[in-house]
Amino acid sequence: MTSPTGQVAHVAGFPIKQVAMVVRDLDQAVRAYWNRLGVGPWTSYVLEPPRLKDMTYHGEPVEFAIRHALAWSGETQLELVQPLYGPSIFSDHLDVCGEGQHHLGIFVDDHPAAMQSLTDSGFRYVQGARGFGAEGDGAFAYFETDEPVGTIIEVIEAPKVRIPPDFVYPAEPGGNP
Template identity: 65%
Template sequence: MNAPFRQVAVVVHDLEAAVRHWWQTLGVGPWTAYTLAPPRLRDCVYRGERVDFSLRHALAWSGEMQFELVQPLSGPSIFADHLERHGEGLQHLGRYVEDHPAEVVAYLEKGFTPLQSARGFGAEGDGAFAYFAPPGGSGPVVELISAPKVRIEPDFSYPEH
Protein backbone atom coordinates (compact mmCIF):
# COMPACT_ATOMS: atom_id res chain seq x y z
CA MET A 1 0.00 0.00 0.00
CA ASN A 2 3.02 2.25 -0.20
CA ALA A 3 3.12 2.70 -3.98
CA PRO A 4 2.63 6.39 -4.83
CA PHE A 5 -0.49 7.58 -6.56
CA ARG A 6 0.46 8.09 -10.21
CA GLN A 7 -2.93 8.42 -11.87
CA VAL A 8 -5.89 10.78 -11.70
CA ALA A 9 -8.97 9.62 -13.60
CA VAL A 10 -11.94 11.55 -14.89
CA VAL A 11 -15.15 9.99 -16.24
CA VAL A 12 -16.47 11.56 -19.44
CA HIS A 13 -19.42 11.17 -21.80
CA ASP A 14 -17.42 11.66 -25.02
CA LEU A 15 -13.79 10.51 -25.04
CA GLU A 16 -12.76 12.28 -28.27
CA ALA A 17 -14.20 15.61 -27.13
CA ALA A 18 -12.57 15.27 -23.70
CA VAL A 19 -9.16 14.44 -25.18
CA ARG A 20 -9.33 17.50 -27.46
CA HIS A 21 -10.40 19.69 -24.52
CA TRP A 22 -7.63 18.49 -22.20
CA TRP A 23 -5.02 19.01 -24.94
CA GLN A 24 -6.25 22.37 -26.27
CA THR A 25 -7.35 23.95 -22.98
CA LEU A 26 -5.12 22.39 -20.33
CA GLY A 27 -2.08 21.39 -22.39
CA VAL A 28 -2.24 17.78 -21.18
CA GLY A 29 -1.24 15.18 -23.75
CA PRO A 30 -0.48 13.63 -26.13
CA TRP A 31 -3.21 11.08 -25.49
CA THR A 32 -3.40 7.41 -26.47
CA ALA A 33 -6.86 5.82 -26.47
CA TYR A 34 -7.92 2.19 -26.14
CA THR A 35 -11.11 0.15 -26.01
CA LEU A 36 -11.24 -2.49 -23.28
CA ALA A 37 -13.95 -5.08 -23.79
CA PRO A 38 -14.55 -8.84 -23.60
CA PRO A 39 -13.25 -11.23 -24.74
CA ARG A 40 -9.89 -9.52 -24.19
CA LEU A 41 -11.11 -8.09 -20.87
CA ARG A 42 -11.61 -11.14 -18.65
CA ASP A 43 -12.86 -11.95 -15.18
CA CYS A 44 -14.95 -8.80 -15.08
CA VAL A 45 -16.53 -8.23 -11.67
CA TYR A 46 -18.81 -5.36 -10.67
CA ARG A 47 -19.88 -5.07 -7.03
CA GLY A 48 -19.26 -8.78 -6.43
CA GLU A 49 -21.08 -10.03 -9.53
CA ARG A 50 -19.52 -11.51 -12.67
CA VAL A 51 -20.63 -9.26 -15.51
CA ASP A 52 -19.37 -8.07 -18.85
CA PHE A 53 -18.54 -4.40 -19.16
CA SER A 54 -16.60 -2.34 -21.66
CA LEU A 55 -15.03 1.07 -21.71
CA ARG A 56 -12.86 3.38 -23.73
CA HIS A 57 -10.05 5.21 -22.04
CA ALA A 58 -7.27 7.58 -22.95
CA LEU A 59 -3.98 8.01 -21.12
CA ALA A 60 -1.55 10.96 -21.03
CA TRP A 61 1.34 11.97 -18.80
CA SER A 62 1.97 15.40 -17.33
CA GLY A 63 5.25 15.20 -15.46
CA GLU A 64 5.05 12.28 -13.02
CA MET A 65 1.23 12.18 -13.08
CA GLN A 66 -0.79 10.12 -15.53
CA PHE A 67 -4.22 11.37 -16.45
CA GLU A 68 -6.91 8.94 -17.55
CA LEU A 69 -10.19 9.81 -19.23
CA VAL A 70 -12.79 7.02 -19.08
CA GLN A 71 -15.96 6.65 -21.15
CA PRO A 72 -18.18 3.72 -20.16
CA LEU A 73 -19.57 1.80 -23.15
CA SER A 74 -21.65 -1.15 -21.99
CA GLY A 75 -22.62 -3.14 -18.93
CA PRO A 76 -22.78 -1.97 -15.35
CA SER A 77 -19.71 -0.12 -14.11
CA ILE A 78 -18.54 2.34 -11.50
CA PHE A 79 -17.96 4.74 -14.41
CA ALA A 80 -21.58 4.60 -15.60
CA ASP A 81 -22.66 4.96 -11.95
CA HIS A 82 -20.51 8.08 -11.60
CA LEU A 83 -21.93 9.69 -14.75
CA GLU A 84 -25.49 8.96 -13.60
CA ARG A 85 -24.99 10.28 -10.05
CA HIS A 86 -22.49 13.10 -10.52
CA GLY A 87 -21.97 13.75 -14.23
CA GLU A 88 -18.48 14.11 -15.64
CA GLY A 89 -15.62 14.59 -13.22
CA LEU A 90 -12.90 13.16 -11.00
CA GLN A 91 -13.65 9.48 -10.34
CA HIS A 92 -10.57 7.75 -8.92
CA LEU A 93 -6.88 7.84 -8.04
CA GLY A 94 -4.62 5.04 -9.27
CA ARG A 95 -1.51 3.26 -8.01
CA TYR A 96 0.71 1.09 -10.20
CA VAL A 97 1.68 -1.99 -8.20
CA GLU A 98 4.18 -4.81 -8.76
CA ASP A 99 2.29 -7.67 -7.06
CA HIS A 100 -1.36 -7.04 -7.90
CA PRO A 101 -2.85 -10.09 -6.08
CA ALA A 102 -0.91 -9.29 -2.89
CA GLU A 103 -1.94 -5.62 -3.01
CA VAL A 104 -5.60 -6.58 -3.49
CA VAL A 105 -5.39 -8.79 -0.38
CA ALA A 106 -3.71 -5.97 1.57
CA TYR A 107 -6.49 -3.54 0.64
CA LEU A 108 -9.18 -6.04 1.62
CA GLU A 109 -7.43 -6.64 4.96
CA LYS A 110 -7.40 -2.87 5.58
CA GLY A 111 -11.18 -2.76 5.12
CA PHE A 112 -11.42 -1.38 1.59
CA THR A 113 -14.59 -2.44 -0.29
CA PRO A 114 -14.07 -3.99 -3.74
CA LEU A 115 -16.08 -2.22 -6.43
CA GLN A 116 -14.93 -3.45 -9.85
CA SER A 117 -12.09 -5.44 -11.38
CA ALA A 118 -10.91 -7.18 -14.53
CA ARG A 119 -7.74 -8.51 -16.11
CA GLY A 120 -6.21 -9.46 -19.43
CA PHE A 121 -6.19 -6.13 -21.25
CA GLY A 122 -2.55 -6.33 -22.35
CA ALA A 123 -1.42 -7.60 -25.75
CA GLU A 124 -0.03 -10.73 -24.03
CA GLY A 125 -3.15 -11.29 -21.90
CA ASP A 126 -1.62 -9.70 -18.80
CA GLY A 127 -2.61 -6.50 -17.01
CA ALA A 128 -5.16 -6.14 -14.22
CA PHE A 129 -7.09 -3.45 -12.41
CA ALA A 130 -9.18 -3.37 -9.25
CA TYR A 131 -11.15 -0.48 -7.75
CA PHE A 132 -11.92 -0.01 -4.07
CA ALA A 133 -13.92 2.31 -1.84
CA PRO A 134 -11.98 3.34 1.26
CA PRO A 135 -13.06 2.19 4.74
CA GLY A 136 -15.84 4.34 6.12
CA GLY A 137 -16.78 5.55 2.64
CA SER A 138 -14.83 8.80 2.87
CA GLY A 139 -12.18 9.58 0.32
CA PRO A 140 -11.75 8.81 -3.36
CA VAL A 141 -12.08 5.48 -5.11
CA VAL A 142 -8.63 3.87 -5.37
CA GLU A 143 -7.48 1.79 -8.35
CA LEU A 144 -4.70 -0.78 -8.13
CA ILE A 145 -3.11 -1.19 -11.56
CA SER A 146 -0.91 -3.95 -12.88
CA ALA A 147 0.34 -2.52 -16.15
CA PRO A 148 0.62 -4.91 -19.09
CA LYS A 149 4.09 -5.63 -20.48
CA VAL A 150 2.86 -4.68 -23.95
CA ARG A 151 -0.23 -2.60 -24.64
CA ILE A 152 -2.73 -3.45 -27.36
CA GLU A 153 -2.82 -1.30 -30.48
CA PRO A 154 -4.46 2.03 -29.66
CA ASP A 155 -7.74 3.17 -31.21
CA PHE A 156 -6.22 6.59 -31.79
CA SER A 157 -3.65 9.10 -30.58
CA TYR A 158 -4.29 12.81 -30.15
CA PRO A 159 -2.78 14.84 -31.45
CA GLU A 160 -1.59 12.36 -34.03
CA HIS A 161 2.15 11.80 -33.87
Protein backbone atom coordinates in the same frame (compact mmCIF):
# COMPACT_ATOMS: atom_id res chain seq x y z
CA MET B 1 2.81 12.87 -6.31
CA THR B 2 5.02 14.90 -4.04
CA SER B 3 3.69 17.08 -1.25
CA PRO B 4 4.95 20.63 -0.60
CA THR B 5 7.20 19.11 2.06
CA GLY B 6 8.77 16.74 -0.50
CA GLN B 7 7.03 13.60 0.77
CA VAL B 8 5.49 11.18 -1.72
CA ALA B 9 1.75 10.59 -1.29
CA HIS B 10 0.87 6.92 -0.76
CA VAL B 11 -2.20 4.70 -0.63
CA ALA B 12 -1.70 1.59 1.49
CA GLY B 13 2.05 1.92 0.98
CA PHE B 14 1.94 2.53 -2.80
CA PRO B 15 2.60 5.93 -4.46
CA ILE B 16 -0.33 7.56 -6.26
CA LYS B 17 0.59 7.70 -9.95
CA GLN B 18 -2.74 8.21 -11.72
CA VAL B 19 -5.67 10.61 -11.52
CA ALA B 20 -8.75 9.64 -13.52
CA MET B 21 -11.86 11.45 -14.66
CA VAL B 22 -15.12 10.02 -16.02
CA VAL B 23 -16.45 11.66 -19.17
CA ARG B 24 -19.48 11.24 -21.43
CA ASP B 25 -17.60 11.93 -24.69
CA LEU B 26 -13.97 10.79 -24.78
CA ASP B 27 -13.17 12.47 -28.11
CA GLN B 28 -14.44 15.83 -26.89
CA ALA B 29 -12.64 15.48 -23.55
CA VAL B 30 -9.30 14.58 -25.16
CA ARG B 31 -9.50 17.62 -27.42
CA ALA B 32 -10.45 19.88 -24.48
CA TYR B 33 -7.60 18.69 -22.28
CA TRP B 34 -5.16 19.24 -25.17
CA ASN B 35 -6.55 22.57 -26.39
CA ARG B 36 -7.31 24.18 -23.01
CA LEU B 37 -4.66 22.65 -20.74
CA GLY B 38 -1.92 21.46 -23.11
CA VAL B 39 -2.13 17.92 -21.67
CA GLY B 40 -1.22 15.20 -24.15
CA PRO B 41 -0.57 13.41 -26.34
CA TRP B 42 -3.45 11.09 -25.45
CA THR B 43 -3.34 7.40 -26.30
CA SER B 44 -6.77 5.76 -26.43
CA TYR B 45 -7.94 2.17 -26.11
CA VAL B 46 -11.24 0.27 -26.03
CA LEU B 47 -11.33 -2.37 -23.30
CA GLU B 48 -14.06 -4.98 -23.64
CA PRO B 49 -14.63 -8.71 -23.96
CA PRO B 50 -13.22 -10.96 -25.20
CA ARG B 51 -9.94 -9.19 -24.37
CA LEU B 52 -11.09 -8.42 -20.82
CA LYS B 53 -11.57 -11.47 -18.65
CA ASP B 54 -12.81 -12.15 -15.12
CA MET B 55 -14.88 -8.98 -15.15
CA THR B 56 -16.75 -8.27 -11.93
CA TYR B 57 -19.01 -5.53 -10.61
CA HIS B 58 -19.94 -5.53 -6.90
CA GLY B 59 -18.92 -9.18 -6.61
CA GLU B 60 -20.93 -10.42 -9.58
CA PRO B 61 -19.58 -11.58 -12.95
CA VAL B 62 -20.52 -9.07 -15.67
CA GLU B 63 -19.46 -7.83 -19.06
CA PHE B 64 -18.66 -4.16 -19.53
CA ALA B 65 -16.74 -1.98 -21.94
CA ILE B 66 -14.96 1.34 -21.66
CA ARG B 67 -13.03 3.68 -23.89
CA HIS B 68 -10.17 5.36 -22.11
CA ALA B 69 -7.32 7.66 -22.95
CA LEU B 70 -4.02 8.09 -21.11
CA ALA B 71 -1.58 11.01 -21.01
CA TRP B 72 1.26 12.04 -18.74
CA SER B 73 1.65 15.33 -16.94
CA GLY B 74 5.04 15.19 -15.31
CA GLU B 75 5.14 12.01 -13.23
CA THR B 76 1.35 11.73 -13.02
CA GLN B 77 -0.70 9.75 -15.52
CA LEU B 78 -4.07 11.25 -16.35
CA GLU B 79 -6.87 8.98 -17.51
CA LEU B 80 -10.18 9.86 -19.13
CA VAL B 81 -12.81 7.08 -19.04
CA GLN B 82 -16.02 6.83 -21.06
CA PRO B 83 -18.29 3.89 -20.20
CA LEU B 84 -19.68 2.13 -23.29
CA TYR B 85 -21.94 -0.67 -22.02
CA GLY B 86 -22.62 -2.95 -19.11
CA PRO B 87 -22.81 -2.13 -15.43
CA SER B 88 -19.84 -0.18 -14.15
CA ILE B 89 -18.71 2.21 -11.48
CA PHE B 90 -18.11 4.70 -14.32
CA SER B 91 -21.75 4.66 -15.42
CA ASP B 92 -22.78 4.89 -11.77
CA HIS B 93 -20.60 7.97 -11.32
CA LEU B 94 -22.06 9.67 -14.40
CA ASP B 95 -25.61 8.93 -13.18
CA VAL B 96 -25.02 10.22 -9.65
CA CYS B 97 -22.30 12.88 -9.95
CA GLY B 98 -21.89 13.66 -13.63
CA GLU B 99 -18.50 14.09 -15.22
CA GLY B 100 -15.42 14.67 -13.10
CA GLN B 101 -12.71 13.21 -10.93
CA HIS B 102 -13.33 9.53 -10.29
CA HIS B 103 -10.35 7.64 -8.91
CA LEU B 104 -6.69 7.62 -7.95
CA GLY B 105 -4.46 4.87 -9.30
CA ILE B 106 -1.50 2.98 -7.93
CA PHE B 107 0.77 0.76 -10.04
CA VAL B 108 1.83 -2.55 -8.52
CA ASP B 109 3.93 -5.56 -9.52
CA ASP B 110 1.94 -8.12 -7.51
CA HIS B 111 -1.75 -7.44 -8.17
CA PRO B 112 -3.21 -10.14 -5.85
CA ALA B 113 -0.97 -9.05 -2.95
CA ALA B 114 -1.86 -5.37 -3.43
CA MET B 115 -5.57 -6.22 -3.58
CA GLN B 116 -5.22 -8.16 -0.33
CA SER B 117 -3.36 -5.23 1.25
CA LEU B 118 -6.18 -2.83 0.42
CA THR B 119 -8.83 -5.31 1.58
CA ASP B 120 -6.92 -5.78 4.86
CA SER B 121 -6.86 -1.98 5.22
CA GLY B 122 -10.66 -1.81 5.05
CA PHE B 123 -11.13 -0.87 1.39
CA ARG B 124 -14.05 -2.54 -0.45
CA TYR B 125 -13.47 -4.17 -3.85
CA VAL B 126 -16.14 -2.96 -6.31
CA GLN B 127 -15.02 -3.72 -9.87
CA GLY B 128 -12.19 -5.26 -11.85
CA ALA B 129 -10.93 -7.25 -14.80
CA ARG B 130 -7.73 -8.65 -16.26
CA GLY B 131 -6.19 -9.34 -19.64
CA PHE B 132 -5.92 -5.93 -21.29
CA GLY B 133 -2.31 -6.40 -22.42
CA ALA B 134 -1.17 -7.72 -25.80
CA GLU B 135 -0.01 -10.93 -24.08
CA GLY B 136 -3.22 -11.32 -22.05
CA ASP B 137 -1.64 -9.90 -18.91
CA GLY B 138 -2.46 -6.68 -17.08
CA ALA B 139 -5.12 -6.28 -14.40
CA PHE B 140 -7.10 -3.55 -12.69
CA ALA B 141 -9.26 -3.49 -9.57
CA TYR B 142 -11.23 -0.65 -7.99
CA PHE B 143 -11.77 -0.18 -4.27
CA GLU B 144 -14.15 2.17 -2.48
CA THR B 145 -13.06 4.25 0.47
CA ASP B 146 -15.16 5.72 3.26
CA GLU B 147 -15.54 9.35 4.18
CA PRO B 148 -13.70 11.60 4.64
CA VAL B 149 -11.63 10.37 1.66
CA GLY B 150 -14.64 9.35 -0.41
CA THR B 151 -12.79 8.38 -3.58
CA ILE B 152 -12.07 5.17 -5.44
CA ILE B 153 -8.59 3.63 -5.56
CA GLU B 154 -7.51 1.66 -8.63
CA VAL B 155 -4.87 -1.04 -8.29
CA ILE B 156 -3.13 -1.40 -11.68
CA GLU B 157 -0.78 -4.11 -12.82
CA ALA B 158 0.43 -2.74 -16.14
CA PRO B 159 0.81 -5.19 -19.02
CA LYS B 160 4.26 -6.01 -20.36
CA VAL B 161 3.15 -4.96 -23.86
CA ARG B 162 0.19 -2.75 -24.67
CA ILE B 163 -2.26 -3.45 -27.47
CA PRO B 164 -2.12 -1.00 -30.40
CA PRO B 165 -4.04 2.17 -29.55
CA ASP B 166 -7.30 3.07 -31.26
CA PHE B 167 -5.96 6.58 -31.69
CA VAL B 168 -3.35 9.06 -30.53
CA TYR B 169 -4.35 12.73 -30.14
CA PRO B 170 -2.94 14.93 -31.35
CA ALA B 171 -1.93 12.58 -34.11
CA GLU B 172 1.72 11.68 -34.40
CA PRO B 173 3.25 12.57 -37.75
CA GLY B 174 2.39 9.70 -40.07
CA GLY B 175 0.31 8.09 -37.31
CA ASN B 176 -3.33 7.70 -36.42
CA PRO B 177 -5.74 10.63 -36.76
